[in-house]
Amino acid sequence: MTTVKDSQGRDNASLVNPSAVGLVAVIIAATDGEPRALTVQVEGQATGRSDGLPAGPLVPEHPTLERGLRAWVERQTHQRLGYVEQLYTFGDRDRQGDESQGLHSLSVAYLALVREVRPGGLAEASWRNWYRYLPWEDFREGRPAALAEIEPKLLAWAGGTGDPKLKRRREDRLSLTFGLCDGTWNEERVLERYELLFEAGLIPEAQGQSGAASPADLPVTGQPMAFDHRRVLATAIGRLRGKIKYRPVVFELMPPTFTLFQLQRTVEALSGTNLHKQNFRRLVAQQGLVEETDGVTSGATGRPARLVRFRREVLLERPAPGFRLRPAKRPT
Amino acid sequence: MTTVKDSQGRDNASLVNPSAVGLVAVIIAATDGEPRALTVQVEGQATGRSDGLPAGPLVPEHPTLERGLRAWVERQTHQRLGYVEQLYTFGDRDRQGDESQGLHSLSVAYLALVREVRPGGLAEASWRNWYRYLPWEDFREGRPAALAEIEPKLLAWAGGTGDPKLKRRREDRLSLTFGLCDGTWNEERVLERYELLFEAGLIPEAQGQSGAASPADLPVTGQPMAFDHRRVLATAIGRLRGKIKYRPVVFELMPPTFTLFQLQRTVEALSGTNLHKQNFRRLVAQQGLVEETDGVTSGATGRPARLVRFRREVLLERPAPGFRLRPAKRPT
DNA sequence: TCACTTATGCTCAAAATGAGCATTGTGCCG
DNA sequence: CGGCACAATGCTCATTTTGAGCATAAGTGA
DSSP states (O other), rough: OGGGGGGGGSHHHHSEEEEEEEEEEEEEEETTEEEEEEEEEOOOOSSOEEEHHHOOEEOOOOOHHHHHHHHHHHHHHHHOOEEEEEEEOOOTTTTTTTTOOOOOOOEEEEEOSSOOOTTTTTTEEEEEEEEGGGGGGOHHHHHHHHHHHHHHHHHHHHHSOOOOHHHHHHHHHHHHHHSSSSSSTTTTHHHHHHHHHHHHTGGGGGGGGOOTTTTOOOOOOOOOOOOTTHHHHHHHHHHHHHHHTTTTOOGGGSSSSBOOHHHHHHHHHHHSSBOOOOHHHHHHHHHHHHEEEEEEEEEESSSEEEEEEEEEGGGGGGOOOOOOOOOOOOOO | OOOOOGGGGSSHHHSSSSEEEEEEEEEEEETEEEEEEEEEEOSSSSEEEEEEEOOOEEOOOOOOOHHHHHHHHHHOOOOOOEEEEEEEEETTTOOOOOOOOOSSSEEEEEEEOOOOTTTTTTTSEEEEEEEGGGGGOOOTTBHHHHHHHHHHHHHHHHHSSHHHHHHHHHHHHHHHTTTSSSSOTTTTTTHHHHHHHHHHOOSSGGGGGGGOSSSSSSSSSOOOOTTTHHHHHHHHHHHHHHHTTTTTOOOSSSSSOHHHHHHHHHHHHHHHHHHHHHHHHHHHHHOOOEEEEEOOOOOOOSSSSEEEEEOOGGGGGSSSOOOOOBBBBSOO
């Protein structure tokens, strides 16, 4: 029964059950203080066009998953990728868009951070503010309106059970992910929130018809995406929000030189929260993340700001720090 | 050229290029203050037996990757899995043990944490101290001997290049991962260290003959494992070492009740470093991670310790904290 | 020059850390 | 039974690291 010999994943046994493997890329940029994801138009079977993430099958020519990804992305979007990391492998058989022909279809998702935003690239590829798809995640202007609309529906979902134990459990999850009871919002729990909304039937894709909503009328639960790409995006955002706290990855999104405030705006855009300005710059300074250039901004209103650049050397230094986010009580 | 329509990973295109997908599990337990991984005996093609991780192909019957994993593991090792999280998907074509027949073979690896260690389980499955495979990672008794032996070889590798720029880069990597120059050891960089050793040709598997060393004579670079399983293990350890700092996952490894010192020993076992006892308990206390029971230890020498249990409620509480590791200057 | 706006410097109290010293129970050994 | 050795616990203290703000500096536009 436990003949491990031919149960090894890479031996003949696995060849008997081939799977379809795809690659998906969540390509993130931040310009003008807005977080953006690169999207393409996807032609659904009978569902019309809808937004999706750049994706493609894994083909044997690619020696590496990551190489394959880069190839696909450059072909589809003409966007060069810089920083790339593996995000997650999605592979449930009941995944959306999966016809479950007895064949597993998995997608290996990658997260990429880029600087350049080529605005007039191809028509099929366009940068979209990621909060378009997850509007309840943006707390920069205070509690998002979308959240106010979603909240009663969530409470109704939690309450709409006969089983009191299940009800209790749902309420616990609500308070954990959305901080409904206690007012605690953890900006990293993006995926858990998405999945809760999905379970509660508040995500349009969940019903099976994805591209139903026209681009104009965003439902309160945001613009749908093709397949399970919204889930992938949620995963990416959660991961990125966590990562900026302990790794200097934001700089992958910044131009060669920038002001501390631009940097702050970028971090805020990603995390969806506001930070205390003075403390933010103190943190950046004492961590030695940047060095001054002799340039300053000009033209804009207010006192000109000094331009700084990322100190690449920190990547070779000790604990390689990021930002611990410190929310400000009041905006700015 | 950019007809995204049929370049979607999950459409017909991907069916044209099926891949062999396997599942691998890194199952971790900690007993008697030692970190252990569950291993099985693997029959290599011509390389004899060697240790490997429980693995199996992904078969269509499994609705979920995770379910498939659980099924395989329980079949192979009779070990029930509790906490499970996806670790990484390994898929480079030049992977070890991959015959590259033009077919991609990828392994989706999972990390599992378990409490029970069934000692006399099946003969094929056995718990092994993970430092058996990565002996340079254990700093609990001070700088590990293995590291002292490896160090000159690494320096030689770095120096053995004509290209001075490459040399410089290698030295930078050495100092970053092994902290050779400045004495900074970051216990999370397990994978980077493994990969560096691999590149430097110090990992036996790298040569192609895996099971060459008999279990008795561990090379300084540790006991080899089948396929790329040592890399998978390194990935798991690195991930776990990072995770315990911000998520209360250690408790998945603890029995229902335990002493604070046992808890500390477990954290130390995982991180491979020693902690300051008093500060450790202060941290645990103030984070509210545990609650006292009315039991105490007995029999052992020294003052009896109070038994505590994990407060499951913290999973529903605010930032869900873990341990920030604070290395002690002197042992204990 | 004034009004406004953003950049920067600095202060201060509170909380979190890092290192140790001191005390308290237990089992063991004359 | 008194004294030890050995852990478990309690507490102190000097630093750092946070969190919040106040105050000043340096441009732009009217």
